[in-house]
Amino acid sequence: MIRMLTKKDRDLVLTFASDRPAENLFILGDIEAFGMEGDTITLWGDFNEQGELLSILLRYLGNFIPYARDPDLLDGHTWAKVMLESGQLKHFSGLQNLVEKIIPHIDVPILKKQLCHYAKRDTRLPIDQTLIRKDVKMLFPEEAEKVVALRNSIFTNYTETPSMLQKNMDKGSSRTYYIERNNELVSSVSTAAETAGAAMIVGVCTKKEYEHQGFATSCLIKTIGALTAEHKQPCLFYDNPSAGRIYEKLGFVPIEKWMMVNY
Structure with a gap:
């Protein structure tokens, strides 16, 4: 019934x-x-x-x-x-x-159908704090335009505005950790849709000239540590196999594929 x-x-x-x-x-x-x-x-x-x-x-x-x-x-x-x-x-x-x-x-009629890998990390897993760079910072809500500018320079079709991000940060459903050089964000990781028991990790990115220096990994581990301390299970979507291998090394395991359909 x-x-x-x-x-x-x-x-x-x-x-x-x-x-x-x-x-x-x-x-x-x-x-x-x-x-x-x-x-x-x-x-x-x-x-x-x-x-x-x-x-x-x-x-x-x-x-x-x-x-x-x-x-x-x-x-x-x-x-x-x-x-x-x-x-x-x-x-x-x-x-x-x-x-x-x-x-x-x-x-x-279906307009679009998409599949993404979906993974989560057990909150009981240890965290290797030695991989976190000392220059990782937490973004304040009033600095939202900085991370939006970074994502716009990296992601195509990125639509979130600074006001949207700040609103989500103010209500506690989003947070961002970042690394900057010359007063400019060059790498960051954010959360979205945080609940009492879990949080989605989004926006993992690094400017091309700063890649392969462990910046995004440091921001990611810092985010995982903060969520774990609050007993929130980190989870994320990905469709790039190379990204999946990085997440697996950090303790993420597949849940199942997530399907999205537009009508």
């Missing part, structure tokens, strides 16, 4: 999803930020005859994310019907083995 979830179901949903904080980073983060119901967010749950929760579906604006502890208990046909009847389906994302159970039942 599928029904819409309300704030009365908050503890039930958090218990259901919090055992895998990295896998459910976006679901948990949206619940923390927006609650359980409203114009921005809607949650549904699928229950068996005994009243046990089998799977959930989150809508954040036009994006939908499903989750089930056991993929075999996820009803792809029914969840597809919920998404279509909402009239708000624009984006669909989640763990590949869950998303692929629902996609065949959505009779809407």
Whole structure:
């Protein structure tokens, strides 16, 4: 039986999803930020005859994310019907083995489909502090334009503005560590979508002329250390195999591929 979830179901949903904080980073983060119901967010749950929760579906604006502890208990046909009847389906994302159970039942043309590797790091793993350079600094929110300028010089189609980044830093869902030369950022690592139990690592970058000096690794390990101290599990997306090998050396292990679909 599928029904819409309300704030009365908050503890039930958090218990259901919090055992895998990295896998459910976006679901948990949206619940923390927006609650359980409203114009921005809607949650549904699928229950068996005994009243046990089998799977959930989150809508954040036009994006939908499903989750089930056991993929075999996820009803792809029914969840597809919920998404279509909402009239708000624009984006669909989640763990590949869950998303692929629902996609065949959505009779809407797909504009784009993308797969990324998804990895996490156990918070109990030791951290080699000797790899952290002494000149790694933490960015203040009012300095957001510095890291945005660095990313714009490295990443194509980067869209985040200084005000957007500062807003996220002010509310505690993002932080940045960096190294600078001549009063200019040359390498940085940030977090995004931080929740009580996990955080997404993003924006790992170094200016070309400063590559292969351990700058990004130092910023990354500093970030991992800060998150671990707060019992937040670091996780990240990547699609570059060489980047994946670097992350594996730092203790990240694959979760599963993350699938993103645009309609």
